[in-house]
Amino acid sequence: MIFSELSLIEKETGLKYDPETATLSGVKNGVPVVVFDNDKKHRFDIVCGAVITERQFGRIYIMAERFPKKTMLGIENVDGCVNIYCKGYNLMQENLPLLIEFLEKLTAYLKSEMRKTTPIQVAKVLELEDYAILTKHIRSDGTVRPPYNIRGTVKGILGGLLGLLIGCAIFVVFIMMSDLVGWLGGIIMSAAVISLYTVFSKKLKTVDCIMTAILTFAGWALSNGFAYLFQIFLKEQEAGNTVNINGILADLTNYSMKYTEIAGNLMNRLIVTFIFVVAGAIGSYIFYYKHHTKDMY
Known part of the structure; x- marks a missing residue:
């Protein structure tokens, strides 16, 4: 029945x-x-x-x-x-x-x-x-x-990039505050990318899932990478050395050897935030499919 x-x-x-x-x-x-x-x-x-x-x-x-x-x-x-x-x-x-x-x-x-x-x-x-x-x-x-809505995907990518910028900024702030709350920034960043992609594209199909996944993990790498460089920058500032991000990038190997503790924390944080970025992405997809799939043909 x-x-x-x-x-x-x-x-x-x-x-x-x-x-x-x-x-x-x-x-x-x-x-x-x-x-x-x-x-x-x-x-x-x-x-x-x-x-x-x-x-x-x-x-x-x-x-x-x-x-x-x-x-x-x-x-x-x-x-x-x-x-x-x-x-x-x-x-x-x-x-x-x-x-x-x-x-x-x-x-x-x-x-x-x-x-x-x-x-x-x-x-x-x-x-x-x-x-x-x-x-x-x-x-x-x-x-x-043509069957494929290219314009919608392009708009979605632009929205996803905006979400990436906003989400990365929040993610970096959380990482810099404490490694313990860095994972929360990962969830927020994932949700920002997927939500703004969906709002701009007005659809969420296979190609959109692939694009949002790429943008989300790009945000994960960029956020953790920038936080790592910024922490080295702060250490150099505390030591009274004048340096900028480009200078750190140019001599990253030596700085990494100099600040082994920061490098070790980076590896731990990469693993932890990766888990919660994935969790945030899965949660966002479930939310959007549950609430919007019926409107996304």
Whole structure:
């Protein structure tokens, strides 16, 4: 038995809910229709057994204008049926009346425009996974837009770099305060990179996870490295020597041998902060996927 919000609109739609498959199916306005609560993909998949042309998709999009923003994911013709994909999260509970209204308008429109009806195989509906409309976007002129959102990734990288700068500054301050709280700075830095990347890109897919991981670990290396150089700089200042960071870098081997205690602390801190940078990154990913995956198609 599967509970779905679709079971709440069985009477209003005139369709029958099947608790074994989480589908609402039947014939509405003379058109076979199946609505599938595709929980695995966080969608409501609507399949109508009607043959229409892609030129008529625009009217269906207009019918869905009252849906919450970005609810409609796409429409396509598959095996003589019209497949419509919506964000399930956006159509639950208080927005179910909009789904009822949409199904009424949709089936009435298809009845008036379709060439013929097509039987729907519920088994095929239950197998809906990935689909063409999410890997390619068809423009109104029929041409295909590139599937990959390069602009979103570029914006994400810029946001990630901003998060890296802010996060590194906080991380270094925590390291300089005490090695004991340095790990907390690692978590903050990880969260800053991932959160700002996501805010700028408005997506978090495989390529974005790779880019945020690269930026996060770059921040880990830069923060620990800068803290190490700055600690040597402070030691030299205390000794009354005039030196700058570039000078330390130019003669890093000798300075490392001179301040073996700082070098030893660096190795310990690298390991400890690495663990908590990884923990911070994993925690941030879990948070963003849990709260935003449904909005990131």
